[in-house]
Amino acid sequence: MEKYDVAIIGSGLGGLVSAQILSKNGYKVLVLEKNEQFGGALQIFKRAGATLDTGVHYIGGLDKGQNLYQYFKYLGLIDKLSLHQLDKNGFDIITFDKDLQEYPLAQGYENFVEQLASFFPQERNGLQIYIHKIQEICRSVELYTMQKPKLDSFYTPYHLIDTKSYIESIIQDKKLANILVGNNLLYAGVPGKTPLYVHALVTNSYIQSAWRCKDGGNQIANILVRHIRENGGTIIRNKEVASIRLKDNLASTIICADGEEFTATHFISNITPSKTYALLSEEVLRKNVKLKYEQQTRSIAGFTLHAIIKKDSLDYMNYNRYHFKEHNTWVNHAYNAVNWPENMMIYTPYSEKHRVLGAMCVMDEHEVAGWANTKNVAPIITSRGAAYEDWKQQKIDIVLQRLIELYPTIKNNILEVDASTPLTYRDYLNTINGSMYGYSKSIDEPYNAYIPTVSKVSNLHFTGQDINLHGILGVTLSAFLTCMPFVDMDKILNEVRSA
Numbered sequence: 001m002e003k004y005d006v007a008i009i010g011s012g013l014g015g016l017v018s019a020q021i022l023s024k025n026g027y028k029v030l031v032l033e034k035n036e037q038f039g040g041a042l043q044i045f046k047r048a049g050a051t052l053d054t055g056v057h058y059i060g061g062l063d064k065g066q067n068l069y070q071y072f073k074y075l076g077l078i079d080k081l082s083l084h085q086l087d088k089n090g091f092d093i094i095t096f097d098k099d100l101q102e103y104p105l106a107q108g109y110e111n112f113v114e115q116l117a118s119f120f121p122q123e124r125n126g127l128q129i130y131i132h133k134i135q136e137i138c139r140s141v142e143l144y145t146m147q148k149p150k151l152d153s154f155y156t157p158y159h160l161i162d163t164k165s166y167i168e169s170i171i172q173d174k175k176l177a178n179i180l181v182g183n184n185l186l187y188a189g190v191p192g193k194t195p196l197y198v199h200a201l202v203t204n205s206y207i208q209s210a211w212r213c214k215d216g217g218n219q220i221a222n223i224l225v226r227h228i229r230e231n232g233g234t235i236i237r238n239k240e241v242a243s244i245r246l247k248d249n250l251a252s253t254i255i256c257a258d259g260e261e262f263t264a265t266h267f268i269s270n271i272t273p274s275k276t277y278a279l280l281s282e283e284v285l286r287k288n289v290k291l292k293y294e295q296q297t298r299s300i301a302g303f304t305l306h307a308i309i310k311k312d313s314l315d316y317m318n319y320n321r322y323h324f325k326e327h328n329t330w331v332n333h334a335y336n337a338v339n340w341p342e343n344m345m346i347y348t349p350y351s352e353k354h355r356v357l358g359a360m361c362v363m364d365e366h367e368v369a370g371w372a373n374t375k376n377v378a379p380i381i382t383s384r385g386a387a388y389e390d391w392k393q394q395k396i397d398i399v400l401q402r403l404i405e406l407y408p409t410i411k412n413n414i415l416e417v418d419a420s421t422p423l424t425y426r427d428y429l430n431t432i433n434g435s436m437y438g439y440s441k442s443i444d445e446p447y448n449a450y451i452p453t454v455s456k457v458s459n460l461h462f463t464g465q466d467i468n469l470h471g472i473l474g475v476t477l478s479a480f481l482t483c484m485p486f487v488d489m490d491k492i493l494n495e496v497r498s499a
C-alpha cells in the first residue's frame, strides 16, 4: 500500500490550504473528501441555471499588499481568481424598518470614519478611537501581520474584552453603537460574550477592502485542487473517512466508508475536533476532556434563501445589506421563531448572466430537530419527507414576503426559490447541528479559541474553522499554523510577505 507523508481528511478551505502549503514544500499529500465537490463551504450549486454560493459571500483583505492578498499570492490563488470589489463607500449597508437612512460601512479607515461621521458628526472622535483600536488588536495577532506566531494559536491580549461593552464605552450614540456591529451575523455575535478581537479581525479585513467572487467561491477550491495535483498531491472525492486506526499511540491508517484504506506518517483533520476524536479506533481522551469537547458552545446555525429572479426586475447591488426590525443589531443570538427573521443579510451575487437575491438569517437547530435523523447529501439525494418540505416552504414564504416588502419589483418576477437549512449545512459540511462558524468564541470560554493544532495523538493535527477563527481569512491563517510543525515557517512567511 502506498504510504503518504500527510493524509488530510476533508477538502474545506483549511484542508486545501494545508495541502497546498505542504505539497509546495515537498510533502507527498493525500486529501480525502466525502462530497462530490471539493471545498466544503466553498461549494456552489445551481438553480434555474444560476450559480449559488454555500458559504462565501464576500472576502476581505484582498487588495495588493493586504494580508489575504499576500497569503493568496503565495498559495498561487490571487492572479487566477475572478473578483469584483464591493462599493468603496459602503461594502455593507445597515438598515432598519421605519428608518429611511442607509448607514454605510465603508472601505478605507479614513473613509469608514467619514461616511459614518456624516450621519453622527458628534461621534467623530469615538469613531477615530474605534478604528485605531481594531487596527491595534489586529497587529497583536502575528499571523494577521504575516509574522511567525510564538504560540500554537492566535494569541491576543484582547480575548477577555467583550465587543458590546467596549463599543458602548467609546460611542455615546446608541444607534451608531448598533450600526458598528450591524454585520455581526458574520461572526454570530453575542452581546456581552463575543470577544472584541473576533469583531476586530473580521471587520478590519473588510474595511481594508471587500470583494465578491464572480460566479461563485468554488473557484478558490478549484484552483487549489489544481495546484495540489501539479505538486504531485493526490486528492480524491466521494471518499468518506469512517475511522482512523491507531497503532502504538499514533495514527496509522485511514479506513474509508467504502472499505478502502490509506496509510500516512502524519494526519490532518479538517473536521471538528470532537468528530475527529470519535473517528479514532481507541479512546484517547479522558472522560472529562471528551465531555469538554462535546459540550463546547457552538455558533448558531443558519438559513439561507436563494431567489432566482428576472434580471431586469432588480439592479445588482454592489454591497450587502443587513436589515433589522428595530434599532438593535444584537439579535442573532436570541433566536425567536415568532419574530424570525429579525435580521437578514441580503445580497446579490456577482454574475453577468443571472440575478439572484439571497437572504441569510440565523436559525436555531431545534427548528429541524424532528428531521435530525434524515440525510440528504449528494450523491445520495433522499427526501426528508413532506412535513419537512412544508415547514421549509413556510420559512421560505416568510423570508420572501420580507424581501418583497423591501424590493417590491421582484414580485411576480421570481423564477425559482430554494433554501439551505441547518440540516443542509450539517450534511454537506459535517458540522455539528449545522453550526455556521464552529465553536463560538466567548469571553466566558476563552479556551474555545485556543484549541491546539496538534491533537492528543501526536501525529494527528487539526485545521479549519474550529481552530482559532472561521471565515476565509481566519481559516487560511489557521492552516499556516497547522503546517508550522512541518515546514520552515520563517522562510515561508518571508515568501508570503514578498510574494
Ligand SMILES: Cc1cc2nc3c(=O)[nH]c(=O)nc-3n(C[C@H](O)[C@H](O)[C@H](O)COP(=O)(O)OP(=O)(O)OC[C@H]3O[C@@H](n4cnc5c(N)ncnc54)[C@H](O)[C@@H]3O)c2cc1C
Pocket (backbone or CB within 6 Å): 009, 010, 011, 012, 013, 014, 015, 032, 033, 034, 035, 038, 039, 040, 041, 042, 054, 055, 056, 057, 058, 059, 060, 239, 240, 241, 242, 270, 271, 302, 304, 360, 425, 428, 429, 430, 435, 436, 437, 463, 464, 465, 466, 470, 471, 472, 473, 475
Ligand atoms: C452560510 C455561511 C456563510 C458564510 N459566509 C462567509 C463569507 O461571506 N465570508 C467568509 O470569509 N466566510 C464565510 N463563511 C465561513 C467560511 O465559509 C468557513 O469558515 C470556511 O469555509 C470553513 O472552512 P473549513 O476549512 O473549516 O472547512 P469546511 O468548509 O467546514 O469543510 C470541511 C470539509 O470536510 C469534509 N468532511 C467532513 N467529514 C468528512 C469525512 N468523514 N471524510 C471526508 N471528508 C469529510 C466536508 O465534506 C467538507 O468538505 C460562511 C459560512 C457559512 C456556513
